[in-house]
Amino acid sequence: MARTYVIGAGLAGLSAAVSLARAGRVVTLCEASGQAGGRCRSYFDDRLGCAIDNGNHLLLTGNRSAMRYLEAIGAAEELVGPASACFPFLDLRTGERWRLRPNAGPLPWWILDPRRRVPGTRALEYLSGLRIARAGADRTVADCVGDHGSLFERFWEPLAVAALNSPVRTGAACLLWPVLRETFGKGEAACRPRIALTGLSGTFVDPALELLRRRGAAVRFGTRLRAIAGEGGAARGLDFGTEAVALKDGDSVVLALPPQVAASLVPDLAVPEESHAIVNAHFRLSERGGLPEDLPFLGLIGGTAQWLFVRGDVASITISAADGMVDEDADVIARKTWRDVAAALGCPPRPLPPYRVVKEKRATFAQTPAQVKRRPGTRGRFANVYLAGDWIDTGLPATIESAVRSGHMAARAIDGGVP
Numbered sequence: 500m501a502r503t504y505v506i507g508a509g510l511a512g513l514s515a516a517v518s519l520a521r522a523g524r525v526v527t528l529c530e531a532s533g534q535a536g537g538r539c540r541s542y543f544d545d546r547l548g549c550a551i552d553n554g555n556h557l558l559l560t561g562n563r564s565a566m567r568y569l570e571a572i573g574a575a576e577e578l579v580g581p582a583s584a585c586f587p588f589l590d591l592r593t594g595e596r597w598r599l600r601p602n603a604g605p606l607p608w609w610i611l612d613p614r615r616r617v618p619g620t621r622a623l624e625y626l627s628g629l630r631i632a633r634a635g636a637d638r639t640v641a642d643c644v645g646d647h648g649s650l651f652e653r654f655w656e657p658l659a660v661a662a663l664n665s666p667v668r669t670g671a672a673c674l675l676w677p678v679l680r681e682t683f684g685k686g687e688a689a690c691r692p693r694i695a696l697t698g699l700s701g702t703f704v705d706p707a708l709e710l711l712r713r714r715g716a717a718v719r720f721g722t723r724l725r726a727i728a729g730e731g732g733a734a735r736g737l738d739f740g741t742e743a744v745a746l747k748d749g750d751s752v753v754l755a756l757p758p759q760v761a762a763s764l765v766p767d768l769a770v771p772e773e774s775h776a777i778v779n780a781h782f783r784l785s786e787r788g789g790l791p792e793d794l795p796f797l798g799l800i801g802g803t804a805q806w807l808f809v810r811g812d813v814a815s816i817t818i819s820a821a822d823g824m825v826d827e828d829a830d831v832i833a834r835k836t837w838r839d840v841a842a843a844l845g846c847p848p849r850p851l852p853p854y855r856v857v858k859e860k861r862a863t864f865a866q867t868p869a870q871v872k873r874r875p876g877t878r879g880r881f882a883n884v885y886l887a888g889d890w891i892d893t894g895l896p897a898t899i900e901s902a903v904r905s906g907h908m909a910a911r912a913i914d915g916g917v918p
């Protein structure tokens with residue numbers, strides 16, 4: 500029976516493998532490292548004495564591919580969040596706190612209600628969002644919504660930097676619009692925030708691996724693809740260094756790899772070349788909690804940290820588009836960001852609690868207009884090789900939703916019967 504080799508066990512590879520295995524295909528999943536999950540994983544941290552995620556990940560209920568994937572692997576219940584859409588914020592400079600509360604239905608009347616919108620903004624200002632809808636491929640977010648004022652600082656900037664992991668002055672507006680359309684544009688039911696309270700691996704990764712094993716898929720760690728042997732426009736063999744696999748007629752390959760790795764394996768493949776960093780700092784608190792249980796995250800304005808998440812007795816902050824900070828000492832980053840956490844949670848600013856700083860230098864590709872144009876589609880140069888990854892042209896920013904959707908797109912390209 501024809502076999503599909505899925506190379507790379509990040510969420511794109513897991514999504515492709517799960518879709519194919521559920522459709523009854525024979526799957527081998529090969530991952531270079533000793534763990535699945537790629538940029539979305541948990542691990543036990545010796546210094547903190549507990550499991551942490553490589554970085555905080557926020558989803559919205561409108562991320563329909565991610566939600567379908569979680570249902571398929573039986574992990575939909577692992578995500579937690581408020582019963583209705585609500586985004587709490589704190590301006591660290593003024594101490595002002597507010598909650599952004601989109602309304603039900605597609606007509607956004609929440610912008611007319613001062614108790615639901617951002618304080619210090621007027622309803623008409625929100626119409627600047629329509630310029631994002633109409634933005635051409637060369638426009639940045641700042642080209643559409645400007646780069647100053649309360650609405651910019653308290654709404655567009657936190658939203659765009661989190662979604663695009665790129666500064667607003669360079670981030671591509673055409674990638675922000677699909678996010679708005681698929682979430683805020685559909686009303687509050689599509690923009691309820693969700694987090695993996697028990698951890699990323701337990702939610703997105705381990706249940707997928709269990710499903711694959713139950714369906715008879717082979718899962719191999721420590722298996723790095725080094726070269727693809729091609730002939731007559733098709734891949735004929737996979738070179739894993741210590742082992743070479745000959746591909747039979749009907750076999751296919753999904754490359755669910757980082758862009759630079761895919762480009763080194765597939766001739767003439769143009770991929771996004773620039774990337775941006777994300778920095779996370781995790782602090783072990785002396786006691787649990789600090790934020791309401793149904794809203795365990797907080798947007799921070801005017802500080803160093805951009806988002807704060809609290810899970811049990813671990814408070815974690817995220818800084819996206821963090822290239823200017825990623826080379827600073829972990830100790831300096833921890834001290835700067837703990838000030839923000841302490842102010843937000845009402846903890847004493849000293850002493851600094853035990854911490855871990857996780858720097859992902861290539862967290863996502865730089866989502867600028869020029870780099871977005873370099874995203875390839877699902878098909879590569881070889882007829883039986885398919886591409887997946889958050890960086891391929893899904894029309895979405897490089898997020899979990901894009902990774903999962905790309906894996907599903909590759910699976911459907913291989914087998915049109917994949918649901």
Ligand SMILES: Cc1cc2nc3c(=O)[nH]c(=O)nc-3n(C[C@H](O)[C@H](O)[C@H](O)COP(=O)(O)OP(=O)(O)OC[C@H]3O[C@@H](n4cnc5c(N)ncnc54)[C@H](O)[C@@H]3O)c2cc1C
Pocket residue numbers: 506507508509510511512529530531532535536537538539553554555556557558722723724725755756757760777778779859861862863887888889890897898899900902
């Ligand atoms: C800190 C951080 C915070 C984030 N926050 C959010 C968020 O809040 N919301 C959101 O939706 N998204 C977020 N993201 C983005 C999200 O994590 C990614 O979009 C997604 O995990 C990408 O999955 P992927 O499968 O495309 O790529 P990867 O996870 O990079 O997977 C590629 C896999 O290929 C493996 N590999 C590499 N080379 C080889 C080889 N030669 N042979 C075999 N295997 C190989 C790698 O080890 C890896 O496991 C965040 C990312 C980071 C880093």
